[in-house]
Amino acid sequence: MHRLIAPTRILRPRVFSSARLHRHLHHDHGTSTVNAAEIAHFSRLSSLWWDEHGEFAMLHRMNPHRVDFVRAKLREVGLEEEGEGWAAARGARVLSGLDVLDVGCGGGILTESLTRLGARTLAVDASESNVAIASLHAAADPHLASSMADGALEYRHTSSEVLAQEAKRFDVVCSMEVIEHVDNPAAFLRSCAELVKPGGHLILSTISRTPLAYLTTILFAEDLLRLVAPGTHTYAKFINPSELVDFFHREGWIARVEPTRREAEVRGMVYLPWKGDWALVPRGFRSSVAETNYLFWVRKPATSL
Amino acid sequence: MSLKRVASGSTSRVLKQTRLLPSRIHRYYSTPTSSNAPEDSDVVIVGGGPAGLALASALGSSDAVKQNLKITLVEFGDLEKVRGWNMPSDAFSNRVSSLTNVSQNFLEEIGAWDLVDEGRTCGLEEMKVWDGISDARIDFNAATLGLGSSMTAGNQMARLTENLNLQRGLLRHLDQHTNVSLLDNTKVDSIHHDGNDADGWPAVHLSNGKVLRARLLVGADGFNSPVRSYAGIESYGWNYPTHAIVATLQHAPRSLQPNTTAYQRFLPTGPIAFLPLSPTASSLVWSTRPALAAALKQTDPLVLVRMINAAFRLPEVSLRYLHDRILEASTAGAPLTPSEITDEIAWRERAHDIHEYSAYASASVDPVSVNIGIPPEGAELLPPLVENIQPGTVASFPLRFNHAEAYVGEGRGARTVLVGDAAHTIHPLAGQGLNLGLGDAECLARCITGAVQRGGDIGSHTALLPYARERYFENHKMMSAVDKLHKLYASTAPPVVWARSVGVEVLNELDALKAGVMASAGAGPGPGRGDASWGMAASGVEALVGGARVVTAVRDGVRAVGVGALQQLAQSLAGRSR
Numbered sequence: 027m028h029r030l031i032a033p034t035r036i037l038r039p040r041v042f043s044s045a046r047l048h049r050h051l052h053h054d055h056g057t058s059t060v061n062a063a064e065i066a067h068f069s070r071l072s073s074l075w076w077d078e079h080g081e082f083a084m085l086h087r088m089n090p091h092r093v094d095f096v097r098a099k100l101r102e103v104g105l106e107e108e109g110e111g112w113a114a115a116r117g118a119r120v121l122s123g124l125d126v127l128d129v130g131c132g133g134g135i136l137t138e139s140l141t142r143l144g145a146r147t148l149a150v151d152a153s154e155s156n157v158a159i160a161s162l163h164a165a166a167d168p169h170l171a172s173s174m175a176d177g178a179l180e181y182r183h184t185s186s187e188v189l190a191q192e193a194k195r196f197d198v199v200c201s202m203e204v205i206e207h208v209d210n211p212a213a214f215l216r217s218c219a220e221l222v223k224p225g226g227h228l229i230l231s232t233i234s235r236t237p238l239a240y241l242t243t244i245l246f247a248e249d250l251l252r253l254v255a256p257g258t259h260t261y262a263k264f265i266n267p268s269e270l271v272d273f274f275h276r277e278g279w280i281a282r283v284e285p286t287r288r289e290a291e292v293r294g295m296v297y298l299p300w301k302g303d304w305a306l307v308p309r310g311f312r313s314s315v316a317e318t319n320y321l322f323w324v325r326k327p328a329t330s331l
Numbered sequence: 332m333s334l335k336r337v338a339s340g341s342t343s344r345v346l347k348q349t350r351l352l353p354s355r356i357h358r359y360y361s362t363p364t365s366s367n368a369p370e371d372s373d374v375v376i377v378g379g380g381p382a383g384l385a386l387a388s389a390l391g392s393s394d395a396v397k398q399n400l401k402i403t404l405v406e407f408g409d410l411e412k413v414r415g416w417n418m419p420s421d422a423f424s425n426r427v428s429s430l431t432n433v434s435q436n437f438l439e440e441i442g443a444w445d446l447v448d449e450g451r452t453c454g455l456e457e458m459k460v461w462d463g464i465s466d467a468r469i470d471f472n473a474a475t476l477g478l479g480s481s482m483t484a485g486n487q488m489a490r491l492t493e494n495l496n497l498q499r500g501l502l503r504h505l506d507q508h509t510n511v512s513l514l515d516n517t518k519v520d521s522i523h524h525d526g527n528d529a530d531g532w533p534a535v536h537l538s539n540g541k542v543l544r545a546r547l548l549v550g551a552d553g554f555n556s557p558v559r560s561y562a563g564i565e566s567y568g569w570n571y572p573t574h575a576i577v578a579t580l581q582h583a584p585r586s587l588q589p590n591t592t593a594y595q596r597f598l599p600t601g602p603i604a605f606l607p608l609s610p611t612a613s614s615l616v617w618s619t620r621p622a623l624a625a626a627l628k629q630t631d632p633l634v635l636v637r638m639i640n641a642a643f644r645l646p647e648v649s650l651r652y653l654h655d656r657i658l659e660a661s662t663a664g665a666p667l668t669p670s671e672i673t674d675e676i677a678w679r680e681r682a683h684d685i686h687e688y689s690a691y692a693s694a695s696v697d698p699v700s701v702n703i704g705i706p707p708e709g710a711e712l713l714p715p716l717v718e719n720i721q722p723g724t725v726a727s728f729p730l731r732f733n734h735a736e737a738y739v740g741e742g743r744g745a746r747t748v749l750v751g752d753a754a755h756t757i758h759p760l761a762g763q764g765l766n767l768g769l770g771d772a773e774c775l776a777r778c779i780t781g782a783v784q785r786g787g788d789i790g791s792h793t794a795l796l797p798y799a800r801e802r803y804f805e806n807h808k809m810m811s812a813v814d815k816l817h818k819l820y821a822s823t824a825p826p827v828v829w830a831r832s833v834g835v836e837v838l839n840e841l842d843a844l845k846a847g848v849m850a851s852a853g854a855g856p857g858p859g860r861g862d863a864s865w866g867m868a869a870s871g872v873e874a875l876v877g878g879a880r881v882v883t884a885v886r887d888g889v890r891a892v893g894v895g896a897l898q899q900l901a902q903s904l905a906g907r908s909r
Contacts, residue, residue, distance in 0.1 A: 076530070078792040079741075086793045093785040118395055118784050139786030142399075166530050167546075167788065168371050302800070 061209045075133025075156070076163055081255050084247070085135060085203065088295065088304045088319075092202055093139045095293060095306060095321045096229055097121065100198070103227070103325070106288070121145040124197040127221055129186045130204030134160030140200070141170055141179045148196075150182045150189060157183040186217040195223040202231040206263045215273055225328035231295070231321045235264035239318040242297075267292040267320055274324050290324040368542075369525065372403040373789065374779070375535055375545035377519055377558050379406030379413075381428075381494060382751025382768030383551030384501035385438070389776035391508030392441040395783045396776075402511045403543060405535070410515035414502045416495045420450070425577045425724040427606055427614040428497070428765035429455060429489040429593070437773045438500075447492065447500030453607050454487035456591040459712065463598035463647050468712075491593075491606050491614065494765065514539070522548070522561040524743050532790070533561060533746055547790040548747045549775070551768075554733065556753035562740030564749065568733030568756065573601045574624035575730055576617045579721035580639070582714075584610040586706055594714040596643055598650065603642045605714040612721070613714065615639060623654050624727045626661035632720040633669035639717050640693035641676050649679040731756045732814055738803055739795045746790035748798065750775055755806050767806050774801050 074080045100120040105113045122144030131137045131149035141147045151157050161181045164170040173179040199222050208214045222228050233239050240261050248256045274280045280289045294307030376383045387404045390396045438444040458471040473486035505511055518538035525534040533548040550558025594605040601618030608614055627635050660667045676694030687695045690709040733756040740747030751768030775798050782794035
């Protein structure tokens with residue numbers, strides 16, 4: 027199905043009014059947006075992070091596609107701004123030497139890939155056990171162990187809010203499958219945005235708050251098929267692409283409500299059960315089906331506004 | 332700090348900064364098993380046969396892999412012998428494979444085909460296959476079926492290539508790539524799991540005392556694969572009551588046509604195949620009963636020559652008689668002499684009214700004179716008369732069917748993957764074994780390259796999953812098609828013979844359907860072409876269904892004989908696009 031989604035027209039009336047949406051995203055309470063119950067939940071699952079047949083099988087299979095999206099966006103922007111010469115010289119190594127932050131790294135599934143691709147990676151998680159598991163796993167891999175030894179890979183038990191108070195800023199900030207688990211998405215997004223260097227990239231992946239998403243990610247994946255541990259997702263915390271666009275419009279990263287391809291992009295991601303694999307929905311911002319899982323890329327303006 | 336304690340660590344507040352020092356962590360994973368410090372290698376390939384060499388070659392030619400991975404190939408034998416393999420241009424090795432166009436395109440893409448001596452190979456333009464009992468025929472012709480591609484010269488459905496020629500080319504190609512280290516004359520003594528849980532890596536202990544820790548261990552180590560045993564992957568299969576005799580055949584050049592046609596006759600004892608190599612040389616693959624194979628191997632080569640010529644020409648009943656005579660004489664310790672077998676065959680020819688000018692005559696004529704001048708009517712239906720067997724090329728081996736239950740190891744056997752004969756052993760009636768192995772190598776190399784480009788761990792299940800998914804079913808289809816064909820043609824029961832013959836003859840009349848059978852053959856890796864071919868096949872079937880007479884033929888014939896099996900076989904013979 028190739029369905030046109032005009033976020034402002036179709037999605038808004040469903041659950042919230044525009045004003046309520048904004049409140050939903052902008053309601054700050056407390057300094058840490060991390061939910062204690064959520065942390066406990068993942069701590070129980072930590073040791074299963076690297077079981078590719080277990081709870082996180084879906085995430086393991088999704089990961090190559092998330093990496094594809096990150097690489098594609100960096101390459102696209104690089105090609106546009108630096109030209110063919112840059113692209114030819116870089117080849118496939120678009121992440122090489124960049125400072126990359128992975129917020130909510132979990133067991134390090136994305137982190138390890140980013141590091142292998144040459145990024146200087148800092149990965150943080152609010153769960154101490156996740157950080158320990160991720161560190162142990164990386165240390166067992168000689169390549170990643172040497173990255174850890176020379177500082178190209180670092181895991182820290184902290185949050186984006188705490189990090190934002192430090193001086194270090196990043197070329198790329200990734201936060202995959204995290205925002206739907208935090209209590210205060212607006213504050214969380216603001217801290218992630220703060221951590222991006224001017225002209226840098228912020229890449230998120232999350233789940234739309236649609237009936238279809240409820241059916242697939244909660245009813246089927248958790249309750250019926252048990253592909254994912256029940257309790258992993260909370261429907262009310264799902265966030266629609268339009269809400270993210272709207273947020274960054276208000277933050278001044280996106281000039282108009284409908285962003286240009288240089289400003290932001292939403293790419294739907296669908297699980298194809300008959301292939302046992304995920305696939306990125308063919309590109310095009312307006313037409314990208316983002317009814318359930320999607321990736322979101324946004325560029326911080328080179329000059330601060 | 333144990334894993335357990337880590338897992339139950341504090342989850343309450345985000346205050347403390349936890350940072351594990353790599354050096355501290357590494358200790359938990361080191362193992363004190365070997366006195367030799369293990370050496371890490373990203374890919375360890377065990378086995379330097381065609382599949383292992385092709386995988387190493389493909390990985391060596393990929394830029395992404397070159398920049399990131401260290402590859403080691405371990406081979407028990409002496410690769411120097413393969414590298415230095417040399418034969419006069421009129422002599423040929425007895426192990427020949429029919430490389431599909433897809434296989435050849437793959438070798439061209441990785442840059443290895445240029446290093447194969449193409450002058451020693453032979454493009455296959457036509458294939459004539461017939462039933463040993465009913466003589467029902469099916470012809471595949473590359474030109475009329477529109478096969479061939481821009482990458483391959485002219486119209487060809489496959490290219491007959493000596494395995495050694497291919498292996499030597501692959502080795503020459505590997506010598507150009509420094510990220511692949513070759514350890515030959517080296518035996519794998521044992522493989523251990525290096526670690527306490529699924530996170531451990533396979534550690535390969537070598538006869539030279541070295542220990543290689545493999546991020547990914549590839550079993551290209553043949554039928555009795557030690558890697559498969561280490562991975563704990565079961566394999567199922569059976570032995571056919573059949574041995575294959577191979578030999579290099581010498582004959583005069585054909586007068587009116589080039590020697591670019593393969594012939595295969597399905598006898599109840601197994602198929603006999605004639606595969607062209609040069610104008611004056613061809614390769615034999617004759618599958619038959621083990622006792623007969625043994626007897627034929629021991630006879631005077633001229634007796635074998637006579638028997639080969641007869642096997643393509645005489646009615647099945649006479650062949651059965653001749654086989655019995657050979658066996659009797661062999662058991663009695665007095666093998667038939669060339670003149671005795673010639674008399675026997677000549678007598679059978681007279682009994683069947685095959686006169687000396689017939690294309691079906693072999694004993695009553697002098698092969699040298701028959702292959703010269705205007706050939707008799709119907710000569711193109713049969714291979715040229717064989718005159719001699721290249722000395723030292725007669726060999727035989729048992730036929731097996733074997734398929735591993737999985738291609739990728741799990742649990743304590745994780746970080747392992749099987750390719751080639753380690754994963755599957757197949758009846759050679761279509762010469763498909765090598766193509767399956769090359770297909771595995773191509774797919775696995777693509778899979779590894781893809782994982783490297785996405786920063787994946789190439790030993791992880793996630794990275795290897797596409798390989799298993801793509802190859803397992805593909806290989807299984809081909810293997811069961813070949814197996815079904817073998818069983819189908821082993822039958823002499825009249826209804827089966829009739830059914831398979833009607834099916835084959837109907838099929839033979841329909842070029843569109845045949846084009847579909849050969850499918851995207853030779854088209855190279857263009858998916859569109861494949862679809863079009865199957866569309867053609869579909870319209871062929873529709874046209875067929877149009878007439879009531881043929882409807883019956885389709886129902887009783889085509890389906891009964893399992894033309895599906897023939898389709899899959901022929902399709903892969905010609906190669907298919909992905």
